[in-house]
Amino acid sequence: MTRFIEILRMAIDIAVALCALLLLLTPVWFALAAFGTKWEFWGWQTGLSAMTEVWGLRLLLAGLVTGLLTLGALTLYRVLARQGYGNWVSAVALSLITLAGLALSLQVEARKAAAPAVLDVTTDFSDPPHFSAAFTARRSDLDASLTYAGKAAADGQSLPALQAARYPAIGTLHLDEAADSAFARALELAREQGWRVSTASAEAGMLEAGAESFWFGFRDDIVVRVRPGPAGGSLVDIRSMARQPVHDLGRNADRVQGFLESLEAAQP
The missing domain is CATH 1.20.58 (Methane Monooxygenase Hydroxylase; Chain G, domain 1)
Structure with missing residues (x-):
């Protein structure tokens, strides 16, 4: 022993x-x-x-x-x-x-x-906000395509159908304030969120930005569009998409939903 x-x-x-x-x-x-x-x-x-x-x-x-x-x-x-x-x-x-x-x-x-990942989230399926040619030129050929039409999830399901099923609350935000005021607030909020704003045009009512995850540095591209509403006020659309084909665990959808909720809650 x-x-x-x-x-x-x-x-x-x-x-x-x-x-x-x-x-x-x-x-x-x-x-x-x-x-x-x-x-x-x-x-x-x-x-x-x-x-x-x-x-x-x-x-x-x-x-x-x-x-x-x-x-x-x-x-x-x-x-x-x-x-x-x-x-x-x-x-x-x-x-x-x-x-x-x-x-x-x-x-x-x-x-x-x-569930399959929704790596390209938009508030407008029929006319999603588009990225500028200058923004597109700065991306790598290995990054995910910015073309929304015809995109599908990993299981082959239509991306708009999948997003509508998983995130039915995401849609165009209707605000009572004028478009120029809404755009100014959207730009300020984007910067508060820590996004890297690369393009911002009040005249065009559009801003483009990027975000990067703390772990692994996964990059997302974001575009926000603000237009006058047909009956007054303004319409705000946003699109957030992952550059890499890696499941984002709802990161882009959460970003879009959070942005819209914050913008709506703070309207004058």
């Missing part, structure tokens, strides 16, 4: 050291995957698909197994030797962190599987 306890102590020393290593490596790995993509050291296919969804998942599983086995060894030693030995903190912390990471991963995958 004494010999077995000595071997168990050696195993615990190795396991605890491995837990500490994985505890440091895991967040560094995911941060590297996300910010390496954002800072364009590699593409999203590497940062998200390979480093996060494939190797990141394996790292989390390895960390959880290591943490649980270490906790088992620590518990066994306490029972056999009738005294504590080794660092429980790293094993507990690793187990909790990797378990939380796996739970988050499952949650994200469940949201992706729940």
Whole structure:
């Protein structure tokens, strides 16, 4: 028994050291995957698909197994030797962190599987706001097409039909105020939202902007159009679309809906 306890102590020393290593490596790995993509050291296919969804998942599983086995060894030693030995903190912390990471991963995958992504969201299906030629010229050939007509979701479903089913509240916003006042407020709100406004024309009633996610730096293109209403007041339309064909988890729809709600709530 004494010999077995000595071997168990050696195993615990190795396991605890491995837990500490994985505890440091895991967040560094995911941060590297996300910010390496954002800072364009590699593409999203590497940062998200390979480093996060494939190797990141394996790292989390390895960390959880290591943490649980270490906790088992620590518990066994306490029972056999009738005294504590080794660092429980790293094993507990690793187990909790990797378990939380796996739970988050499952949650994200469940949201992706729940419905196809609507990566191009607009308030006007028949006449969506269009991007200017200058804005289009600044985009890469690898970015998603700005042409709305004929777009379909990943499952082949018509994009307007899918958006209408998932986000029925999104539509043209009718305001009582004049178009020039509505445009000025829309421009101010866009800047408050942290969007990078690249084009703003009060005469044309149009502004173009971009937004970037904190993680991975996924970029979205946004255009807002403000026109006089046929019976007075103004009509506000907005379009927000993802550049990369990656499920946005409702990011663009939330942006459009939030923008319209804020603009309507603050009208004079």
